[in-house]
Amino acid sequence: MSKTKDFLRRNKLFGSDIDLDQYVRAFHEEMTLGLEGKESSLEMIPTYIEADNEFLKDTPVLAIDAGGTNFRAAVITFHEDGDTEIGEIHHHPMPGVDKEISAAEFFETMAGYIEPLVDKTDKIGFCFSYATEISADKDGKLLHFTKEVKAPEVVGKMIGKSLLEVLKRPEKEIVLLNDTVATLLAGKSASIGKTYDSYVGFILGTGSNISYIEKNSNILKMSDLDPERSQIINTESGNFARTQRTALDLQFDNSTTSPGIGILEKMFSGGYFGNLCLTVLKAAADENLFTEEVAGSLLKIQSLSSEDANDFVSKRNTEKSVLNGCFSSETDAEAATLIIDTLIDRASALVAGTLAAIVLKTGKGKRADSPVLITIEGTTFYKLHKLKERFETYFFNYLTGDKKRYVDFIEVEKSSLIGAALAGLIE
Numbered sequence: 001m002s003k004t005k006d007f008l009r010r011n012k013l014f015g016s017d018i019d020l021d022q023y024v025r026a027f028h029e030e031m032t033l034g035l036e037g038k039e040s041s042l043e044m045i046p047t048y049i050e051a052d053n054e055f056l057k058d059t060p061v062l063a064i065d066a067g068g069t070n071f072r073a074a075v076i077t078f079h080e081d082g083d084t085e086i087g088e089i090h091h092h093p094m095p096g097v098d099k100e101i102s103a104a105e106f107f108e109t110m111a112g113y114i115e116p117l118v119d120k121t122d123k124i125g126f127c128f129s130y131a132t133e134i135s136a137d138k139d140g141k142l143l144h145f146t147k148e149v150k151a152p153e154v155v156g157k158m159i160g161k162s163l164l165e166v167l168k169r170p171e172k173e174i175v176l177l178n179d180t181v182a183t184l185l186a187g188k189s190a191s192i193g194k195t196y197d198s199y200v201g202f203i204l205g206t207g208s209n210i211s212y213i214e215k216n217s218n219i220l221k222m223s224d225l226d227p228e229r230s231q232i233i234n235t236e237s238g239n240f241a242r243t244q245r246t247a248l249d250l251q252f253d254n255s256t257t258s259p260g261i262g263i264l265e266k267m268f269s270g271g272y273f274g275n276l277c278l279t280v281l282k283a284a285a286d287e288n289l290f291t292e293e294v295a296g297s298l299l300k301i302q303s304l305s306s307e308d309a310n311d312f313v314s315k316r317n318t319e320k321s322v323l324n325g326c327f328s329s330e331t332d333a334e335a336a337t338l339i340i341d342t343l344i345d346r347a348s349a350l351v352a353g354t355l356a357a358i359v360l361k362t363g364k365g366k367r368a369d370s371p372v373l374i375t376i377e378g379t380t381f382y383k384l385h386k387l388k389e390r391f392e393t394y395f396f397n398y399l400t401g402d403k404k405r406y407v408d409f410i411e412v413e414k415s416s417l418i419g420a421a422l423a424g425l426i427e
Contacts, residue, residue, distance in 0.1 A: 001334065001335065001338060003289060003335075004284070004289055004335040004338050004339065005338070007284055007287060007289055007339075008338075008339065008342050011246050011247070011248055011280075011283075012244075012246050013246060013248070013280065013339075013342055013343060013346055014342060014345065014346060015342075015345040015346045015348060015349035015390070015394065016349075017244070017346070018244055018346065018349040018350060018353060019244065020349070020352070020353045020356070020394070020398050022244070023243065023244065023350075023353040023357070024353055024356055024357040024360065026242040026243075027042075027240060027242070027353070027354065027357035028357060028360070028361060029242075030042040030240060030241075030242060031044060031235065031357075031361055032218075034235075035214070035218055035219050035220060035221060035233075036220045036221055037220065037221025041239050041240050041241035041242065041263070042235050042236060042237065042239065042240055043234075043235070043236040043239070044219075044233055044234075044235055044236075045133075045134065045233065045234040045235075045236060046134065046219055046222055046225075046231060046233060047134050047138075047177060047178075047181055047211070047231060047232045047233065047234055048134060048135075048136055048137075048138050048231055049138065049175065049177060049181060049185075049231055049232045049423055049426060050229060050230060050231050050232075050426060051184060051185060051188060051199055051213050051230075051231075051232050051426070052213065052230055053426050053427050054426075054427055055078065055189075055422055055425040055426045055427065056078075056123075056425040056427060057078055057079060057080045058077065058078075058079055058080055059077065059078075059121075059123070059425060060075050060076070060077045060120055060121040060123075061075070061076055061077070061121055061123040061124065061125055061421045061424040061425050062074075062075055062114065062117050062118060062120065062121050062123065062124045062125070062424070063075070063076045063124075063125050063127075063417045063418070063420040063421035063424070064114065064124065064125070064126045064127065064128075064420060065127045065129075065182075065416040065417045065420055066094060066110075066126070066127065066128050066129065066130075067094075067127065067128075067129030067130070067179055067416065068094070068129070068146070068148055068206075069093060069094050069097045069148050069149075070091070070092075070093070070094060071091075071092040071093065071094050071095075071110070071113060072089055072090065072091055072092075072416075072417060073089070073090045073092075073113060073114050073117055074086055074087050074088065074089040074090065074117070074417060075087040075117055075120050075121060076417065076418065076421035078189060078192075078421070078422070078425065082192045082193055084189065084418065086414070086417070087117075089414075089417070090113060090114075090116070090117065092113045094148070094149055095109035095110060095149075095151065096145070096149040096150045096151035096154075097148055097149060097150070099150065100150035100151065100152070101150070101151050102151070102153050103151065103153035103154045103157060103162070105151075106151040106153075106154050107154075107162050107163055107165075107166045108166055110163055110166075111163060111166040111167045114167075115167070118167060118169060118172070119169075122171070122172055122173060123172070123173050123424040123425060124160075124172055124173065124174040124175070124424055125174075125175050125177070125419075125420035125421050125422065125423040125424030125425070126159070126160060126163075126174055126175065126176050126177070126420060126424075127177055127178065127179055127181075127182040127416045127417070127419060127420035127423075128140060128159055128176050128177070128178065129178055129179040129416070130142060130143075130144070130145050130146060130149070131143040131144050131145075132159065132176060132178065134176060134177075134234075135158075136224075138160075138174075138175040138176060138177075139158050139159065139160040139161055139174065139176055140158065140159050140160065140176035141156060141157065141158055141159070142154050142155050142156065142157060142159055143155070159176055160174035160175075160176050173424070174424075175420075175423045175424050175426075177419070177420065177423045178209075178211075178234055179203055179209075179377075179416050179419075180201045180202070180203050180209045180210060180211040180234060181201060181211045181232050181234060181419065181423070182201070182415060182416045182417075182418070182419025182420050182423065183201035183202070183203055183211070183375050183376075183377050183412070183415045183416070183419055184199050184200060184201025184211045184212070184213075184232060184375060184419065185199075185201070185232075185418070185419035185422040185423055186201075186375055186412040186414075186415035186416075186418040186419040186422070187199055187200075187201065187373050187374070187375030187410050187412055187415075188373070188422065189412075189418055189419070189421075189422045190375075190410060190412050190418075191373055191410070195369065195370050196370065196371060196372065196373040196408070197362075197364035197365050197366075197367070197370040197371060197372055198212070198213050198362045198364035198365065198372045198373075199212075199213060199372070199373050199374075199375070200212045200213075200355070200358055200359065200362075200372060200373070200374040200375070201374075201375050201377075201419075202355060202374055202375070202376045202377070202378075202381075203376075203377050203378045204268070204269060204270075204351065204376070204377075204378040204380045204381035205269070205270055205377070205378030205379050205380050205381075206269060206270045206271040206380075207238050207262070207265050207269050207270075207271055208237065208238045208264070208265040208268070208269045208378075208380075209234070209235065209236060209237050209238050209265075210235050210237040210354065210355070210358055211232050211233060211234050211235065212232070212233060212235070212358050212361070212362060213230050213231070213232055213233070213362065214230060214231065214232075214233045214361075214362075215227075215230050216228070216229050216230055216231060219231075219233070235358070237264060237265075237354060237358075238262050238264055238265030238269065239261065239262055239263065239264065239265075240263065240264040240354070241260075241263045241264070243263065243264050243267065243350065245263070245267070248279060248280050248283055249266070249267060249276075251279060251283075252266065252272075252275065252276050252279040252280075253266055255275075255279065256272070256275075264350070264354070267346070267347065267350055268346075268347030268350055268351065268380070269380060270306045270378075270379065270380035270384075271306075272306075273306040273309060273343070273347070273380070273384070274303075274304040274305045274306035274307070274308055274309040275303060275304055276343065277304060277309045277339070277340050277343055278298075278301060278303070278304040278309075280339055280343065281298055281336060281339060281340075282298050282299065284335070284336075284339060285298050285299070289335055290327075290332050290335065290336075291329070291332060293328065294326055294327055294328070294329075294332045297325065297326035297327075298326055301322060301323075301326070304322060304323070306380065306384070308320075308321045308322050308323060309321075309323070309340050310383065310384055310385055312324065312336070312337070312340065313337050313340040313341050313344065313385050314385040323336065341385065344384055344385055344386065344387055344390070345390055347384070347387060348386075348387050348390035348391040348393075348394055349390075349394045351381075351387070351391050351394075352391050352392075352394035352395040352398060353394075353398070355374060355395060356395055356398050356399055356403075359372050359374075359399070359405050359407060360399075360403060360405065364405075365405040365406045365407055366404075366405065366406070367406065368406050370406070371405075371406035371407050371408050372405065372406070372407050372408070373407075373408050373409075373410060374407055374408070374409050374410070375409075375410050375411070375412055375415065376409055376410075376411060377411065377412070377415050382411070395407075
């Protein structure tokens with residue numbers, strides 16, 4: 001195992017190789033540049049949603065959640081006593097998944113999905129988890145779809161306005177938001193009756209992103225904002241480019257279909273982690289860490305899912321992992337396990353540094369009786385082998401001394417729907 005540890009040390013793949021002070025400083029610099037409208041790897045997208053405002057109680061709202069290949073809708077009411085009433089959830093496939101469709105077909109299909117619910121309220125909150133430019137009226141213009149949805153004519157159209165036009169109900173109030181903003185708001189809805197200094201939404205699933213609350217006075221790229229108010233910022237943190245990458249990270253990035261894009265999330269998110277592990281395992285094989293037989297087996301693997309890598313390192317369902325058949329000796333299997341486990345530990349440090357940077361940027365959470373609430377969603381965060389526990393160790397070990405901050409974590413069921421509902425009710 002000493003040979004494997006030497007390989008990991010030379011390639012700076014340990015979590016301890018991440019200089020968190022340097023990481024947080026760089027993240028803050030990119031945040032500031034993004035807020036000022038200068039060149040930055042963090043887009044820092046204003047949402048025009050003021051999470052600190054009160055939201056309407058005992059008022060029904062139509063909540064819509066569209067993301068990936070799924071479309072869900074339900075009427076939701078937040079009651080004064082803190083209870084949340086969720087009506088029947090209507091499940092449908094996203095239009096444009098099975099085949100390419102026109103813009104008219106796209107909006108007509110969505111309108112048909114929500115027609116049975118739309119007249120139960122005048123308010124609509126729409127979690128639309130695709131790249132969208134939000135406007136001051138809280139509508140959004142689609143920039144591009146992910147590869148699952150094939151409706152190119154929709155690009156450039158205002159999503160809310162187009163949907164209401166097809167519904168022939170232009171008087172409805174619609175608020176568009178993305179899934180991290182919805183996650184943040186879902187945490188706020190679940191904390192009614194508790195005192196929190198601020199709120200953060202974090203997703204670590206196929207990809208990764210963070211939203212937080214920022215003072216308008218710091219959003220210098222927008223000249224028409226009330227400096228006394230605040231709003232949620234979608235950081236697009238998965239694109240952070242000033243992380244401490246190694247030669248193997250660069251090699252993996254260059255092997256993807258989008259080199260130079262999503263640099264941070266390529267180091268730990270579920271859509272990439274398995275193939276990052278495969279890149280490192282093959283590099284280890286090139287340095288003769290494994291037998292020739294193992295090296296040959298690894299070279300034959302074209303792709304490794306994060307689930308496969310996780311099953312192997314956690315020794316769950318190992319017979320299903322494509323890696324299982326590669327290692328005939330316990331020594332080789334242990335070396336591969338150590339490599340993957342070390343990459344998970346490094347992922348934990350990177351996630352800790354990212355969330356620590358966000359919490360420190362808010363300037364909040366300095367008192368134990370008024371912490372920052374971080375709502376976290378995503379299967380990678382909760383299911384990747386021991387990531388959550390290691391993240392918490394790195395996170396709280398870093399936020400000490402003059403950086404001491406008080407933070408609570410929460411997971412909210414149906415967070416995208418709940419957050420969309422809340423967005424539609426913020427006064």
